[in-house]
Amino acid sequence: MGLDTPQRLAVDALLDDPGTRIVVCCGAGGVGKTTTAAALGVRAAERGRKVVVLTIDPARRLAQSMGIDSLDNTPRRVPGIEGGSGAGDDGELHAMMLDMKRTFDEIVESHADPERARAILANPFYQSLSAGFAGTQEYMAMEKLGQLRARDDWDLIVVDTPPSRSALDFLDAPKRLGSFLDGKFIRVLMAPAKVGGRAGMAFLNVGMSMMTGTLSKLMGASLLKDVQTFVAAMDTMFGGFRTRADATFRLLQAPGTAFLVVAAPEPDALREAAYFVERLAAEKMPLAGLVLNRVHGSDAEQLSAERALAAAENLEEGGIVDQESGKAGLRDAADDGSPGVGDVHDQSDVNGVGDASDGNDVADGNDVAEVADVDQVTAGLLRLHAERMQVIAREQRTRDRFTSLHPEVAVAEVAALPGDVHDLAGLRAIGERLAAGVPAAGA
Numbered sequence: 001m002g003l004d005t006p007q008r009l010a011v012d013a014l015l016d017d018p019g020t021r022i023v024v025c026c027g028a029g030g031v032g033k034t035t036t037a038a039a040l041g042v043r044a045a046e047r048g049r050k051v052v053v054l055t056i057d058p059a060r061r062l063a064q065s066m067g068i069d070s071l072d073n074t075p076r077r078v079p080g081i082e083g084g085s086g087a088g089d090d091g092e093l094h095a096m097m098l099d100m101k102r103t104f105d106e107i108v109e110s111h112a113d114p115e116r117a118r119a120i121l122a123n124p125f126y127q128s129l130s131a132g133f134a135g136t137q138e139y140m141a142m143e144k145l146g147q148l149r150a151r152d153d154w155d156l157i158v159v160d161t162p163p164s165r166s167a168l169d170f171l172d173a174p175k176r177l178g179s180f181l182d183g184k185f186i187r188v189l190m191a192p193a194k195v196g197g198r199a200g201m202a203f204l205n206v207g208m209s210m211m212t213g214t215l216s217k218l219m220g221a222s223l224l225k226d227v228q229t230f231v232a233a234m235d236t237m238f239g240g241f242r243t244r245a246d247a248t249f250r251l252l253q254a255p256g257t258a259f260l261v262v263a264a265p266e267p268d269a270l271r272e273a274a275y276f277v278e279r280l281a282a283e284k285m286p287l288a289g290l291v292l293n294r295v296h297g298s299d300a301e302q303l304s305a306e307r308a309l310a311a312a313e314n315l316e317e318g319g320i321v322d323q324e325s326g327k328a329g330l331r332d333a334a335d336d337g338s339p340g341v342g343d344v345h346d347q348s349d350v351n352g353v354g355d356a357s358d359g360n361d362v363a364d365g366n367d368v369a370e371v372a373d374v375d376q377v378t379a380g381l382l383r384l385h386a387e388r389m390q391v392i393a394r395e396q397r398t399r400d401r402f403t404s405l406h407p408e409v410a411v412a413e414v415a416a417l418p419g420d421v422h423d424l425a426g427l428r429a430i431g432e433r434l435a436a437g438v439p440a441a442g443a
Helices: 011-016 033-046 060-065 100-111 114-122 124-132 136-151 169-180 183-195 197-208 220-234 238-253 267-282 305-316 347-351 366-405 424-436
Strands: 022-026 050-055 092-097 156-160 257-263 287-295 411-415
Touching: 011 033, 011 424, 022 033, 022 238, 033 050, 033 092, 033 156, 033 257, 033 424, 050 136, 060 424, 100 114, 100 124, 100 136, 100 238, 114 124, 124 220, 136 156, 136 169, 136 238, 238 257, 257 267, 267 287, 267 366, 287 366, 305 366, 366 411, 411 424
Parallel strands: 022 156, 022 257, 050 092, 050 156, 257 287, 287 411
Antiparallel strands: none
């Protein structure tokens, strides 16, 4: 263990608490957020909670691991959940994958009359905005979270945050997109249409500089017309974006929400995790703890990397360290009187057996070669162990740097699995490691 042993994150207590209504898994990309969210969902459901997991990962492997052909914007029941292992036996698990554009469409359909909704959905400007605007995915993830919470069909929602370049993006997106789609946005877009001509187009180009490359493909008079039509149809809806963004932000600050920062035991990932911890504190959002994913361990931690390397070198160099006779290639005679190099007199001694079975054996050194092969394999295993112990030490130093800066953050260390998770059994294994909070030996 490292010098700064952190307090342990009680995952089961968090999942069993009926006051916990939302768990948000966040962190840098590629650290296992999606798998962690799914494993938490499986464990909570099998402990009696009615759970829905909202994932942002478009990979099919998560759906397949849950026994579902595909995930979409509608929660789907996950078969094979085994209740009765915890607080109750009536747990359920549903899963869904965010469809960013469909969520945007649902907002339009629910806040506009049918005729106006059709006009908005068919508008090219809206189609570009809903599919490619910077921050739309993060904003829509929070919109969907608000929708799920408002339905009150589940007593626990587990959210897998989008794979953003920065793990902080999803916190900023509701405010950023909400501000962009408020009354100021309407005035910016309406002004060039009222001015018209080249001057209007130049003004519009300034206003469009903040948009993504998708919108730049729509140019000229057709763009101005699309913008006018879009703004006219959406005029009554823009204020709602800001209102819902503010409501979602308050939901994230509520006592029933718990943030889990997921990281790998690597400097870049834990540096990102430290930024996130500080940002959550600044925004007064409830942090439950850190999930340190893919942590390595060993069944033979008492054998240090230095000793393992020394032993490997000893075997590879013919036993120079422990052969008193100095003869390379074979061990000295053991202290119990077994024959050594100087004691080989006949075939039976070379074979290492007291009797030659049929007299046809030839003293060709086969047994000597076998001993050398065993030494080479053993030396290779010792070097692999040394590398593993060096990895373990490096991971512990990295973790200790984080815990020394944030001693108040509880940590669950999840042992690395030998392969990818591809079914419910794998998700259960992750859940067990999450609940244990410390890596299993040999992982």
